[in-house]
Structures are given as C-alpha cells and as structure tokens.
Amino acid sequence: MHQLVKVQNFAVSGDGFGAGEGQSRERPFGHADPGSMFAWAGATASWPNRTDPGGSRGLDDYFTRDFAHNIGAEIMGRNKFGPQRGPWQDHDWRGWWGGEPPFHTPVFVLTHHPRPSFTLSDTTFHFVDGDPATVLAQAREAAQGRDVRLGGGATTIREFLDADLVDTMHVAVVPAVQLGAGVRLWVSPDELLDRFHLEVVPSPSGVIHHLFWRR
C-alpha cells in the first residue's frame, strides 16, 4: 500500500498566510494569534489540548480526530519547531509542546544545523539536512508502512509542493483573520488546481475547509 504524504489541519488566514511576521519564543506565529487561527479546532471534543469536558462533535471534529489516523511520522520545518535561526545556541529548547508533544511518532525537523535526536514521551525528534525527497525517504522508512504527515509551516509545504511530493492536503482557511504579511502558503488555492482535485467545504464554525488530493 502506498504511503501517502499528507498535510492535515493546516490553518491559513483569509489572505493566505500560515503565520505572521516576527516569530519569537513568546509568539510562535509572529503577529498572528494562534488562538484565532485554531479556534475552530480548539472548540472540538477531540482537540488534544482540551482541559474541560465537552466540545463540539460536528464537522470540525472529524478533522481534529483524523489528525493521527494511520500517521507514522511527521516532517516539519525548523520554524515550526522553534524560533531560533542559524547554529543551535540552546540545546535546552525542545519545541513548543512541553513534555507530551501531540505527534506520538518520529518527527523529522528540517535544518541545515543538525543536533542529536531526543525523545519526549512517545515522540522522537530527529534533525535532518537534505532535500525534500531525501528527508521523505527517511520519514517513510520510520513510518513503517503508515502515512507521513507534512506538518508545515507554509514554507516547508511549498517546498514539498514544488517537488511534487504531496498526495493530500487539508487547509482550513480562516476568513475572519487577515494578516497582511507573514509566511505565505498561497495567493489563491486555485494555484494548485492543475495538479489536485479540490473540494471547498464551509464549516458552521466559519472556517472553510479546503481538501486537495492528487489528480
């Protein structure tokens, strides 16, 4: 069975940005407010960070609970892992997620500055330098027959799209958020129609789910 490469639950602003400008320790999404970008997911029963009971079990919950379905590894860009640039100064930085990251699989972090792998709970982070196809081969092997999630950010997704390595992509467009500048995924989703089917599904929560799969 073919191992898919999947983008899942990736939120972009109405004007096409996955994150704002000015990332820092305090602001992982720069001037974008992650609470606004992911409110649709945070309101669902299956949101992994939920601390209170309840939550919706409508359409958006299907997307949040599908996040781990048959996923065996994740690939992410360095800026999803942390705000540092250049050679690692601080090996104490172990990601934004605390001691229980939501991945539960091997994670391959793209960086030109390798550092030793480490494990937090059931997530192991590997730091790899290579072109998308090479890193994907590593992630596929680690996924042991399951699919590979391409976790973002937008720059990383664009690199894999440019290399034609993406099989399916779920992007939640948040029309209420307009960023004006930042890390852009697209000017318009129509850019991808030459290679992908697209279904556009408005959710009662206000986000518009965009579902792409290869032609």
Next chain:
Amino acid sequence: MHQLVKVQNFAVSGDGFGAGEGQSRERPFGHADPGSMFAWAGATASWPNRTDPGGSRGLDDYFTRDFAHNIGAEIMGRNKFGPQRGPWQDHDWRGWWGGEPPFHTPVFVLTHHPRPSFTLSDTTFHFVDGDPATVLAQAREAAQGRDVRLGGGATTIREFLDADLVDTMHVAVVPAVQLGAGVRLWVSPDELLDRFHLEVVPSPSGVIHHLFWRR
C-alpha cells in the same frame, strides 16, 4: 473516559427511509438500491470494499475512514444481519458480508431467537435478547473502553434514540433517492433538535451529511 454510542455512515433516502420494503436474500435493502444509497461512500478511497485503486479523498472520505475510529463493538438489529424472521431455520446464514466482515470487533445482533456465537476473521457475532440498555452494557464491556457503534437499521436506531442512549449520529441523506415506503428513520431531522446539536453539511457528491451530538 466515557464510551460513546455512535451511529456512523447511516444512509437514508431523501424521504427518511433507511431501507425499502420487501427485504430478501437477494435484496438486503428491499426495494431500495444499496448502490444508490451508498454511492457517496463507494466512490471514496477508504471504502473497504474497493477493488480498484483510486477513489476520492475529499469530504466523504473523512466519513468512510472514520468508520472504525476508536470503535470496540457494534450493535445491530436482526434485519441488518439477515432477511430471516422468527426462529432460526438456517444456521448456515452468517450475514451478508462473506468471510471478511467490515466490523473487526464483537458484533451484538438483537434477536428474540438466540443462537450460538460464531467468528468470521476478526469479527465475532453474538445473538442477544434484551432491552437496549442491557445489550448496550454487554457491548460496552466487550468494547474494552472504546466506543460502541450502533449499526442500524432504522428501527434499531429509533429504539436506542427512544431510550436516550445515543451520543452522536452521522446520517447521510441521499436526496436523489426517494423510496415512498420502507423502514423509516425520521419524518424530519428536526425531530431530534430538542436533544441534539445538528450540523448539516452538503457534500460535493450530492449527499447531505447530518451530524448530531448531544446537547
């Protein structure tokens, strides 16, 4: 964690019937054509009976691939299991699904006429006589902490709704199919709004997904 009772991927005609009249060995859905009722699911990549490669990976595929998510047991009515009525004449009948049923868990078949349990591949069928709450207690124990799928048909779902034992329900309404008579789930989904939230999500395939969860 609470074990949910879930109706999943249950298709009804535009006029509210889960099956037609005149069930027989040759026609499990009576005068309804199952190909028309389940065309939306059959077109997806995750449809378990798919024999050719391909299939859509849009909205409908989320529903088909969610079918087994965290499910530990199924409860079904006798008419979902087979066309026989009254005492079992034919113990050779082992359901419509051949040697590899799509359940992969214990299945509890509601019947006033018990017969011995049997196993096909990784699905074991049990035949139980009892009110919905009693049978649900058995299914919950067998599900070992996971959720319980309420598989239908419409009469069985109505019994569990009447007993207020259903937590979530996904019904795919197929407007193109009008049956006029048969086994009715509802006159209108609005009948359930006193107890359930409802999201109505039209799919590009033409079916209208109805997602209910408890208030």
